[in-house]
Amino acid sequence: xxxxxxxxxxxxxxxxxxxxxxxxxxxxxxxxxxxxxxxxxxxxxxxxxxxxxxxxxxxxxxxxxxxxxxxxxxxxxxxxxxxxxxxxxxxxxxxxxxxxxxxxxxxxxxxxxxxxxxxxxxxxxxxxxxxxxxxxxxxxxxxxxxxxxxxxxxxxxxxxxxxxxxxxxxxxxxxxxxxxxxxxxxxxxxxxxxxxx
Numbered sequence: 001x002x003x004x005x006x007x008x009x010x011x012x013x014x015x016x017x018x019x020x021x022x023x024x025x026x027x028x029x030x031x032x033x034x035x036x037x038x039x040x041x042x043x044x045x046x047x048x049x050x051x052x053x054x055x056x057x058x059x060x061x062x063x064x065x066x067x068x069x070x071x072x073x074x075x076x077x078x079x080x081x082x083x084x085x086x087x088x089x090x091x092x093x094x095x096x097x098x099x100x101x102x103x104x105x106x107x108x109x110x111x112x113x114x115x116x117x118x119x120x121x122x123x124x125x126x127x128x129x130x131x132x133x134x135x136x137x138x139x140x141x142x143x144x145x146x147x148x149x150x151x152x153x154x155x156x157x158x159x160x161x162x163x164x165x166x167x168x169x170x171x172x173x174x175x176x177x178x179x180x181x182x183x184x185x186x187x188x189x190x191x192x193x194x195x196x197x
């Protein structure tokens with residue numbers, strides 16, 4: 001007896017969530033060069049990544065992250081001690097890369113090809129804690145498909161005066177509900193939202 005629940009309900013399972021996080025200025029610029037994350041923000045980003053089973057990146061974000069954070073030997077001169085935990089976390093993370101132009105990937109990564117919606121739904125159906133994505137272009141496509149389960153905007157107290165901006169050209173609005181807010185010593189504020197469904 002299912003007590004009025006839909007047939008097969010007891011066999012259903014919750015898909016692992018896809019979480020998105022991005023740094024953005026007060027005027028909406030998401031150019032990563034406009035924001036200088038400090039120790040607190042690096043720790044927060046490492047915690048976000050550690051809460052996921054895998055990262056889902058587009059080509060541009062993958063190549064940018066790999067160039068900056070891939071461990072290939074001695075620590076680079078520019079890397080402060082407090083950046084190490086983030087570097088270790090992202091380096092070790094499993095990565096799925098959405099690209100139609102890359103022939104191959106490594107850095108603990110595999111390519112995702114074909115229909116984006118189907119491929120991401122398949123990844124979400126695997127068991128685990130969740131998936132994590134960042135960047136601009138891929139998250140736009142994921143938002144269009146309604147596949148992002150949680151949005152986090154880390155808003156920095158800066159006016160950039162230029163773009164790019166997030167979700168420019170989104171075909172339909174996405175209503176969000178605030179679920180948490182975290183202030184950092186730098187004045188940045190991480191606001192987490194879920195889509196209203």
